[in-house]
Amino acid sequence: ETGVTQSPTHLIKTRGQQVTLRCSSQSGHNTVSWYQQALGQGPQFIFQYYREEENGRGNFPPRFSGLQFPNYSSELNVNALELDDSALYLCASSQENSGNTIYFGEGSWLTVV
Amino acid sequence: SQQGEEDPQALSIQEGENATMNCSYKTSINNLQWYRQNSGRGLVHLILIRSNEREKHSGRLRVTLDTSKKSSSLLITASRAADTASYFCATDSIYNQGGKLIFGQGTELSVKP
Numbered sequence: 001e002t003g004v005t006q007s008p009t010h011l012i013k014t015r016g017q018q019v020t021l022r023c024s025s026q027s028g029h030n031t032v033s034w035y036q037q038a039l040g041q042g043p044q045f046i047f048q049y050y051r052e053e054e055n056g057r058g059n060f061p062p063r064f065s066g067l068q069f070p071n072y073s074s075e076l077n078v079n080a081l082e083l084d085d086s087a088l089y090l091c092a093s094s095q096e097n098s099g100n101t102i103y104f105g106e107g108s109w110l111t112v113v
Numbered sequence: 114s115q116q117g118e119e120d121p122q123a124l125s126i127q128e129g130e131n132a133t134m135n136c137s138y139k140t141s142i143n144n145l146q147w148y149r150q151n152s153g154r155g156l157v158h159l160i161l162i163r164s165n166e167r168e169k170h171s172g173r174l175r176v177t178l179d180t181s182k183k184s185s186s187l188l189i190t191a192s193r194a195a196d197t198a199s200y201f202c203a204t205d206s207i208y209n210q211g212g213k214l215i216f217g218q219g220t221e222l223s224v225k226p
Contacts, residue, residue, distance in 0.1 A: 002158070033213065042201055042216030043156070056213050090155060092214075102146065102203075102214060106155035 003027060004105035006091050012111045013081050021076045021108045025093030031055075032074040033102070034066060035090040043090055049074055050096075078110075086112045119202060119217040127225050132189040134220040136202030137182075143205045145178060146214065147187050150199045159187070159200075192224045 003026035013019050025032050031050045035043035045058035049068035063079040072093075078085055088107045094100045120135045136145070144163045148156040162169045162178045162185065169176050175188040189196055199221050203214040 002155070004155075006155075035214075035216075040218075042218045043203075043214075045213045045215070048213060056209065058213065088153070092156075101158055101161050103158055104148070104156035109153070 002103040002105065004091055004093050004103050006089075006105040006108050008108055009106065010109045010111075012113060015081055015083060015112055017081050018077065018079045019081060019110060021078075021089050021091075021110070023074045023076070023091030023093075023105060025072045025074070025091075026103055029093035029095050029103075030072050031094045031096060032068055032072065033092045033094075034074070034076045035092065035104075036060075037088040037090060037107070039087070046076070081112045083112050086110060119200070119220040121220060122218070123221045123223070125223040125225065126192055128192060128194055130192055130224075132192050132196070132222055132224070134187045134200050134222070136185045136187070136217055138185075138202075138204045138206075138215075138217075139183065140204075140206045140208055141180070143207055145176075145185050145205070146203045147174075147176060147185075148201045148203060150201065150219070152198075156201065189222075192222075194224050194226045196222060197224045198222060 005024045007022050033048040034046040037043040046060050047057040048055045052068045065077045068074045090107045092102045092104045094102045146161045147159040160176050173190045178185045199219040201219045203216045
């Protein structure tokens with residue numbers, strides 16, 4: 001049990017739709033990162049939020065966007081869904097933005113049809 | 114892009130045997146973390162080793178880090194069927210903004226009872 005909770009656990013969307021995934025970070029953690037993991041691959045970094053500001057972004061298009069709230073919970077939004085967006089989306093939290101153990105949630109499985 | 118590469122990609126052993134997984138990476142790092150992932154689930158943090166450390170232990174786990182060779186190994190001693198999972202190394206590069214972790218593709222470990 002990492003204390004990082006994500007919702008929903010599974011969802012199915014149609015190509016072109018929009019999706020919002022949610023994450024509550026571990027108590028005391030002010031940094032949240034999001035990762036995409038395609039089947040059979042390692043997780044790929046999407047972006048990180050530190051104290052409500054984006055603090056680093058991976059190689060993902062602008063239709064992937066996020067928010068961090070004052071309580072440090074976070075949302076990942078994906079617009080104009082494509083079939084290749086089907087993946088496990090993992091949220092991770094840590095204390096401060098670098099150098100510390102990073103804890104992951106159970107993920108949200110997104111299927112785009 | 115993936116910085117880390119795990120070796121082997123798949124490993125099958127008998128219960129009670131030791132399992133060794135290796136990870137190589139490309140750029141200088143702040144730290145390296147090992148994670149376990151059961152099928153379709155989130156990542157479970159196993160151990161973090163910092164760039165100035167050479168070896169760390171946690172229960173049946175032993176991790177080594179050789180920064181001159183840019184490599185790390187994870188040893189699981191006296192393996193159990195419950196150790197069956199995918200194992201990932203993840204590096205926090207000194208060149209990363211925002212504490213981003215870069216994952217390899219993982220080693221799939223199967224422990225037969």
